[in-house]
Amino acid sequence: MVMIGIDPHKRTHTAVAIDDREVVVAERLVHARCGQAAELVAWADEFDGGDRTWAIESAGGLGYLLAQQLLASGEHVVDIPAMLASRVRLLGSGRSQKNDPNDARSVAIAALRTPELIVVRVEDHATVLRLLSRRHSQIAQARNKAVCRLHALVGELVAGGITKQLVVSRAFSLLESLEPVGAVARERQRLAFELLDDVDRYDRQRKDMNRRIREAVAASGTSLTDIFGVGDVIAATLIGHTGDITRFATADKFAAYNGTAPIEWSSGNPKRPTHRLSRRGNRTMNHALHIAAVTQLRHAHSPGRAFYDRKRAEGHTTKNGIRALKRRISNVVYRHLVADNQRVSSN
Numbered sequence: 001m002v003m004i005g006i007d008p009h010k011r012t013h014t015a016v017a018i019d020d021r022e023v024v025v026a027e028r029l030v031h032a033r034c035g036q037a038a039e040l041v042a043w044a045d046e047f048d049g050g051d052r053t054w055a056i057e058s059a060g061g062l063g064y065l066l067a068q069q070l071l072a073s074g075e076h077v078v079d080i081p082a083m084l085a086s087r088v089r090l091l092g093s094g095r096s097q098k099n100d101p102n103d104a105r106s107v108a109i110a111a112l113r114t115p116e117l118i119v120v121r122v123e124d125h126a127t128v129l130r131l132l133s134r135r136h137s138q139i140a141q142a143r144n145k146a147v148c149r150l151h152a153l154v155g156e157l158v159a160g161g162i163t164k165q166l167v168v169s170r171a172f173s174l175l176e177s178l179e180p181v182g183a184v185a186r187e188r189q190r191l192a193f194e195l196l197d198d199v200d201r202y203d204r205q206r207k208d209m210n211r212r213i214r215e216a217v218a219a220s221g222t223s224l225t226d227i228f229g230v231g232d233v234i235a236a237t238l239i240g241h242t243g244d245i246t247r248f249a250t251a252d253k254f255a256a257y258n259g260t261a262p263i264e265w266s267s268g269n270p271k272r273p274t275h276r277l278s279r280r281g282n283r284t285m286n287h288a289l290h291i292a293a294v295t296q297l298r299h300a301h302s303p304g305r306a307f308y309d310r311k312r313a314e315g316h317t318t319k320n321g322i323r324a325l326k327r328r329i330s331n332v333v334y335r336h337l338v339a340d341n342q343r344v345s346s347n
Helices: 036-045 064-072 082-093 100-113 125-155 168-177 183-220 232-242 251-258 283-297 303-313 318-346
Strands: 002-008 012-018 024-031 052-057 077-080
Touching (some): 012 036, 082 100, 232 283, 251 318
Parallel strands (some): 002 052
Antiparallel strands (some): 002 012, 012 024
């Protein structure tokens, strides 16, 4: 078996092939251009009969396009996290030796030593949901920045500024009623109008994005929206970042991936709690689960509120209760995703 590690970049890709004894078989540098995958496959055919695996560092980042092209060529591709390859390079030699061939060799060794590899799959509807949810977050962040700048600018024109909840029509009427004196005040008013136009544009984009996400979630046939507190945007985020649910054998592994599984303390201390907060995992999914948990807490009739109240009655703190609720919601999400996958597979 030959393992081919690839260190991808914007302009070039470096590939290093090793055998099962971690001995370098061949090296190749290709330019990022049309036919890059075909060039790599032809190069690999020269020394391998076909029993090979391509290990790409950050196959969802810089190596995304190359990974998908290799999949389209019928190759077996796995994703190697950059941190894992970096550790192999550092621990294997005692020094970093940072260059492209060494990086590619470290990727290949990491793939050879890792028992459970993340297999890269051909993009499906989950990728669409991830793209839409990411764009929704970007629009929301851009709108928040524009609103904050508008509040600050109007506060320099009108005493007290505008109301906390920005309404475009009211803000426009307020700016229209102003009669600024001096060049500075007139320029502030002009900039405020421009920011207001930006906010209005973001509102229209967000409305359109909500519609597209709603249609995409409905087309997926998911049952996640049946969970209390999980709407279309949250469902799109969870499905998009989960991908293939079968790569998580248990709900515990799924919770570790989304960062809702607590971490044990490594040192012994009888007065210290046995677990601590996890900062690991996919933070986007963790944030989505947090929103679902907070939504349940705000409604007394929700199952999450009853669970949280029980935790508080047992002596848990507010934060620990919310963390426990997030883990509970993660388990529910996992069961729904597994059931959805089984239903699709049976059809």
